Amino acid sequence: MYQPIAWKEDHILLLDQTKLPEQEVYIECRDLETVADAIRRLAVRGAPALGVVAALAVALEARIITGKTRDEFFHELQKLCDRILETRPTAVNMKWALHRVTEKLQSADTAQVKNLKKMLEQEALAIFHEDIEANQKIGIHGREIVPDQATIMTICNTGSLATAGYGTAFGVIRAAAEAGKKVLAVSCETRPLLQGSRLTAWELQKNNIPFVLITDSMAGYYMKKKGADLVIIGADRIAANGDSANKIGSYSLAILAHQHNIPFYVAAPTSTIDPDTQQGDDIPIEERKPEEITHIGNQRIAPDGVAVWNPAFDVVPFAYIAGIITEKGIIKPPYKKNIRKALGENRQETTD
């Protein structure tokens, strides 16, 4: 149907999400800098997608590492990782993916540089494929909480475009629809960058899922007048206590859902959970340039020189979250304990 990320052996193809829904244009990335630039411009975005793309970009660029010894190789590899990591501070999936590939290579302690480069590529591709699998499992677990005839509100884009494929919160909606449940999605447009109207609306159309598009400011009144059965969002980083960073507007949505007694879920692969981050306040929140608010495309919509606050994300406190839908099942409160348990099981599995 559409493949936002594709590995083409000597390059990576990325669907340029800044051009959607008007044009489906692919960016041919033959080096890490082109990928880093695409990440900065949000041509590719979404926490799980960023993890996959970061690993692929490093695997591609690592081929031209000139270091002959393992030490030299790892030194240069770290520099590549840092170049990608500095593009966006909030999503933990890049850190997670690059940590995973580096650990994998380091554990192969007899491998030579040439083999390390090959292993790196294999591990990056494994992350790619596992993310799709994880998303499908999120869909299977998540669809259980979706009643038939459900109205499900969401924000930002958490579909194929935000992941290696299938989607997280979007994947739950999709899985429920694929299982034959009648669902109505309500997509909040997601200012400033309109991922809800540009990307989620486009993906919902492509998947023939009925939906309504609203501005973010209509969410509360929609809940009151039309009603909603669930709110499901994605996450860019989940702290050890369950606090979840996600697209700006998620915090308001959680409060509005709470006030209307609508269960509020987060859907994300466990790679989005950062056990090193104790709580939401410890998550770095990226602030982006004012022009995202003062302009739409090239069109100015605010006077020259206005002061703007433009955090790209906010944090939903765990108390507002009914459950975190992961590939391992739905994590319920108490989160500290149950997140530790889910990650512990994860570690066992990967070391088995």
Next chain:
Amino acid sequence: MYQPIAWKEDHILLLDQTKLPEQEVYIECRDLETVADAIRRLAVRGAPALGVVAALAVALEARIITGKTRDEFFHELQKLCDRILETRPTAVNMKWALHRVTEKLQSADTAQVKNLKKMLEQEALAIFHEDIEANQKIGIHGREIVPDQATIMTICNTGSLATAGYGTAFGVIRAAAEAGKKVLAVSCETRPLLQGSRLTAWELQKNNIPFVLITDSMAGYYMKKKGADLVIIGADRIAANGDSANKIGSYSLAILAHQHNIPFYVAAPTSTIDPDTQQGDDIPIEERKPEEITHIGNQRIAPDGVAVWNPAFDVVPFAYIAGIITEKGIIKPPYKKNIRKALGENRQETTD
């Protein structure tokens, strides 16, 4: 500084608000239809401004009423009123202003048609000037509740552009600043039509009031991270029980303020109170065309053929409102009783 509405004897000048902040262009209205069109396109908007402009437009067009008898005159006058009234259903101020001028003429039961036309013009101009006075009084009453160093959040535009001059919620912020209080305004951009970024930001700049522009989706997170002392909004219609219709997004803002223990005020002249409307559910909510959400200017921001919900207003239940700031003082709960009292005093004054 800037005069959004001006009466020029044989025409009305309206600042075209759809062109702001890029251009300051005036529309020369020589007939009622040009005014009606400006209202429909939101070239002029804001409940108090609509009341003034409706009365002026009817006064202008009434000059060419050909009916010779009083009966013929009132019959044709009613048609003019209906043509203006049907442009926008939610704001009650047009209904209020046209009712007031019609009653005034009817009470002059010996006046001839020629004199009725002159009286109509005088009464329309009286409404114009009284609205400015009312706004200034709203400012005087409202500034009392503004602490020094206050951060005040607002939505939509309630300034000179939304009234005959000065402003309602904006007037309170302005009056506090003029009284020497240090204030910081937080302007929510107000999707879909961006009155907050296009108009309020422009007026705040013109008045040298410090402010920050945010997207509507940032309001909750702003309250949590930066804090706010007050939320003050305008109103398009206030029901007899205090429920207040205002720009879409106001309802969400009220819930967010409630959750953060921030007092939430409505500022409006008593002409915005409709004693015939018992409660919020009885207020007709205008739904506008989908293109307001799927496009910004000529730029498409959502795929073709998406389903959209686009209510122009929502209703803040009285329970969330700390007070209604009017030209007669701040109406506090219980609203049913105190609104009746405020309107009763009003009637006495006008019949004295």
